[in-house]
Amino acid sequence: MKLYEYIIRRLILLVFVLLAVSVLIFYLTRGFERGFAPWAPYINEKMTAEQIEEVIKAHGFDRPLHEQYFYWFRDVFNGEWGLTGTWGLGLPANRVFFNRFPRTVELAVFATILTISIGIPLGIISAVKNNKLPDHISRIIALAGYSTPSYWFGFLLQLVFFYYFSLWGLPNLPSSGAPSIATRITGLPILDGLLTGNLGFVWNEFVHLILPSISLSFISLGFLARIVRASMLEVLRQDYITMARSKGLRERVVIYRHALKNALIPAVTLTGIFFASLLGGAMITEYVFSWPGVGQAALLAVGQGDSNFILLYSLVFATIIVLANLAVDVAYAFLDPRIKY
C-alpha cells in the first residue's frame, strides 16, 4: 500500500471514530436524567417550574435520546452546536470554542518547544554520560517533572517568578491571565499582533505564556528525556555506531549524525501525542494561570454539565488525537526508510 492510500484509509476511519465518540459522549452527557441533567446549565434558581419546562423543551431535552441525537446531528451539520450555559455567557458553543482554541494552540506550541529543546538534550546527555553526574541530575529533573502535581508546580512558579521576584525588586512575570486581543486576523493572538505591528501586545502575550508553558513542559520533558536516553543507549550499542567510532569519527558526529536520528523515533511519537493532548487544553494549568484556553472552558463546562460544549470539545479533541497519531505514523516513514505501510 502506498503512503497516500494509507492516509486516505485512516481518514475514512476517522469519520467512524468520530461517530462512535459522538454517540458515546452524547449518551454519557445526556442519558442520565437524575444523575446528570443536561439542561442544568440553563436553569437558574429564580426560574419557575413553567420556565424550567420551557427551557427543557427549547433545547429538545424532553425528546427520546435517539431523537435528540439525530436533531443534534442535523444541527451540527448546519454549524449549530448549541448554546453554552452561564459559564460561556450563553454564547454558541462553537464560537466559545474557536475563540479560545488559538490560545490553547499558542500554549501547546510554546510548551512543546520548551519540552523538545530541554528534554531531548537532557536525554542525550544522560545517555552519553550514562550513570555519571549529568545522568543523575537529568534523572532527578525527569523524576521531579513527572511526579510533581501540575497545579502545585504552577503555583510554585507563580510564587517564585511573580511574588518573590517582585518582592526582591527583580523583573517579574505575570502570575495569571492573558491580555485582551485587539485585532483578530488569523485568530492566533501572537501572530495577529505581529501582523498588525502591535508589538506591545505580542510582548504582553508572550510574558503571560512563559509560566504556564514552563509548568506544562516540566511534566513532559522528564518523560521525553527518559525516552531519548533509553533509545540513545540502545542505539549507541548498535554495531553501526561501533563501526562509526572505529572509522575514527568524532564523538559529536557519531552521536548527532548517526545515533540521534534513529534514537528520535520514539521521541517523535511521544512529542506528537503530547502536543495533541495539549491541544485538548491543559485543564489544570489553564485553571491555575487563568489562561483562557479550551481546557479552562472544558473545566467550567463540565462543572455545569454543559453537554453542548463537552460534545464539541470531545469531538475536536478526538479528531486531533487521531490526526496526531496519523502524523506520527507518517513521520516514521520519513525517519525510518525501513517502515512501509
Added chain:
Amino acid sequence: MNMKGIARNIMILISAVIILAAGLVGTVAYFITLPPPAGPVAMITGVIKDSATNVTISGATVAADGYVATSGPDGNYSLAVPLGTYTLAITAAGYQTYSTTVSATDAQTYTANALITKTPLPTPTFVTENKLVYEAGATFQWLDPHVSYYQYDYWILWHSVETLMWYNKSSATDLIPWLASSWTMVNETTYDFALRQGITFQDGTPFNATAVWFSLNRLFVMDGTSGTGVRGSQAAWMVQQLVDPDGDYFTALGADPSYDEDWVKSVLDLNFVEIIDNYTIRLNLATPTSQLLVILAGTWAGIVSPTETITKDYAYHAWNFAAEQQPQYNLTKYLVHMAGVGDTYFNLPETGWKFGTGAYYVESVDTSTYKIVLKAYNNYWGGPGNMNLPPTGKTRIATIEYIYTASFATRLLNLRQGASTAIAVSETDIYSVVDRDTWLDQGILQSIIAGVTVHGVVPTLNTWWIDFNTNVTNVDGSYKSWQPFSDWRIRMAVACAVNMTHMNIYVNNRLSILANNIVPPGTFPEGSYNPSITPTFSFNLTRTRELLEDAYANPLNSTDYDMYFYNGTEIPAGVVDNRFGTAYPKVVEIYVQSGANTFQQVLTTLTDNLNLITRSITGTRSGLEFRVVIVPGGQQYTLASRHQIDGYMGGWIADYNHVLNWLMPMYYSRGTYPSWNLWNVTGLDDLYDQAVAADEEGNFTRLVEISNQMNTIANELVMYMVWWHDTEYFTRSSWLKGWYVNPVYGVDLWSAMYYEQP
C-alpha cells in the same frame, strides 16, 4: 582509591560540614539569648502599642545587648538584665524598629513603654495608575440592565446605570430620589416624578422624560427574555407586575404574547410612563402598592440613553438603521424590533457602552478572559449632594477592572503582591485572610495580610433552609406512596437532628446569622425582620429519636388519616403508606448543589445523626436511610420544580427589598414559586391576601403584623428548617478609602472611593 570512593568521601565530608555548621549556629543562637544573670538584676518591663491605633502588639521582640524578650498577647514584655545601661531595640513584623535607652542601674523594675510605627507600605501599582483591580472566581453573565438577573452583573451595572430611586448610602430602607429630584403621590395608583435637569448620559444625550419612557418600555417589551432567548425568565416581571396584575400581557405573569407590533402597541397603551413635560413623568399603576419605589431602585429599572441604545442595537442586529431611524430616531420602531428579544448588544458589549448616566462607562468586555474594564465618566453629576463621589479634594478611581481568576491561591498571591486591589474570598477560605481566633472569639475580622483590610460583616437579604416537599412524585408524574415529609414528626425529627449554632461557628466559620424565620435582617418595612419569632425546633437528639420511634410505630397513611393532595382533594386510602423498617426499607434524599461545600458538610452531619438513630430503631441499616445527594444547581431546581425530590437545600435572595417578596414565594400557594414544595395552607393564603391589602393601603403596621403571623404558623408547621441568613465580607487593599456597602446591593460601591496611604 577509585573515583567512586573519592565521591563517597566527598559526600561524607559535605554532610559532616553541614552538621557542624548547624551545631555552630545553634550554639551561637543559644548564647546570644543569654540566660538571666546570676548577680543583681534589674527588670525592664513595658507595653508595646501601635502608634496610630494604640492597639497592643503581641509577638514583638525586645532585645537589649543579647537579652531578649517577646511581648505577650496584651503587648506586655518583661526582661531581666544585669545592672547597666541598655539600648532596647523593639522589632515587630510590619513595623519600623524602635530604639530607646534605659539606665537600669539599680536592682528594681524600670518601665519602658513603646509606641511603634508601621513600616510605610510601598505604593502599589494600582495606586500610581489610579486603577482598581478586582479579581473573582466568578464571571458575569449579561450586562444589559433590562436583561440581567444576576448579582455579579448588578455590581457592574450599579457603577454605570442609574435609576429614578436609589438608596441613601449604606441604608437598606432609606430610599431617596436619585435621577428623580422628587416624587409625589397623586393618588394611590398615580405617582409624579420630577426629573433632575442638566444630567447627560455618557454618550452626551441629555437625560429627560423621553429617556425614562424609552427605558421602562424597553424593559416591558423585551419581557424578561434572557440572553439565550428564554422568555419571561429575567427580572422584568418586577416592574411588569405593577401594571399587569392579572397577567394579561407578560410571560412571567402568565400571558403568551405574540411579540408583534400590535402587542407592543398594547403594552405602550398601558401608559405606565406618561410624559408630562420634558422633566416630569407620571407613573400609572394598575393597583396601589408600596413596592413601587423599591422596584424602581433596581438595576432592571435602569434609565438608558435612547441614542446609544438604538444605534448599537441596530448595528448589532444589522437592522436597517438608515431606512428606519433617519432623519429622526423612532423609538417605537426600535421597540417593535426588540419585542421578546433578549439578545442585545449590551449583554456582552465587547467594544463598550456609554448608555448610562452613572459614574463609570464600560470600555471593554472580553468574553474569553471575562475581563471588564470600566472608565470614569468625566461629566458624572455625582448623585444627590455628590454622594456618589469621593470627598472634595480626593481623586476618584479612574479605571476599574473586573478580572476572572479561577484559582483562589493565585488571587491571594496577586493581592499580596499588589497586583490586585480586591479579591473574592469564599467562606471556606476566610482564614487565609483573617485571624481565626480574633474572628471566632471577638467577632473582629482582623486581616493577617499587611496592607489588606477585611471589611464586614454585612448582612445580606437572603435565607437558606431545608425545603420539605409534601407531595413527592415519581419520574412519570405519579404520586409516591412514601411521603416522609408530609409527616410533621419526620420534619421535626430532621430539624432537631443537628446543632446549627455549632455548625455556624465551626463549619460555616460564623459567617452567617442564624435564622429564626424566613425573613432576613434589613427587610423593608422596618419590623419585618423579627428574630423573636423563633423556630419550634432546636437541637435535641432525644426528641428526634422519640419522634422517629413514633413515626415507626404509627406510620402515617392515607387509609387511617385524612390527607390531601396539593390541589385540595383528599388522598384516597392506600395511596400514602409511610411504613419503614426492615420489611419496608425506605430512603429520604436531601438534595444539595455541587460546590455548596458548607451546606454539604452540615447536611452530612445531619444525616449521620439521623441514620445512627434510625438504625437503632429499625435494627437495620436500610430500614430508613437519610441521604445527601449532590447535583448541579440547575438540576436540583428542575427536580424540585417537578416535585421529584423529598427535600433540598433551598435559598432565596430578595429580588427587591420588600417583605412581600418573601411572603409570596415562601408561603402563598397561588404564587409563583411554592409550587416547588407543594405546601397548601389555606390560612397562609388568606393571610397573604390580607398582607397585599395592607400594603395597598400603605398600612405597614398591619403588614408587619401579618408577616409575623405567617412566620409563626410556618414555624409551627416546620414548613422549612430555616438555617441562616448570609453575611458578606470584603477583602480590600488598605489603600482603598471611603469604602461603603449597602446590604441591598450586596456589593461595595467604588465610585465614592479613593486611594490613600494606610
